[in-house]
C-alpha cells in the first residue's frame with residue numbers, strides 16, 4: 869500500500885467513524901409527536917418539571933415555548949424534556965422559555 873492510498877484509507881475510516889455516531893443519534897431523536905402518547909401529568913418526569921396539560925398563565929403555553937416542536941397550529945407536539953411523548957399546546961412546565969420574537 870502506497871503512502872497516498874494509506875492516507876486515503878485512514879481519512880475514509882475517520883469519516884466513517886464520525887458518520888456512525890451521527891446516524892445513531894438521528895435515529896434516536898424523538899419523532900414528531902403526531903403518534904406519540906401524551907405526557908401523563910402523574911408521571912415522575914411531569915412532576916419533576918411541574919408539567920400541566922392546561923397552563924394557568926394565559927400567554928405561557930407550550931405552543932409559544934422555545935422548546936416546543938409542534939407545528940404552529942398543532943394541538944400537541946414534542947418537547948425534548950419528554951422524549952417519545954407529546955405535550956399539549958396549551959400546556960406549561962417550569963422550564964418554559966418564550967420563543968424569541
Ligand code: SF4
Pocket residue numbers: 919929930931933934935936937946947948949955959960961962963964965
Ligand atoms: S419546556 Fe415545558 S413549557 Fe416548553 S414545550 Fe416543553 S413542556 Fe412545554
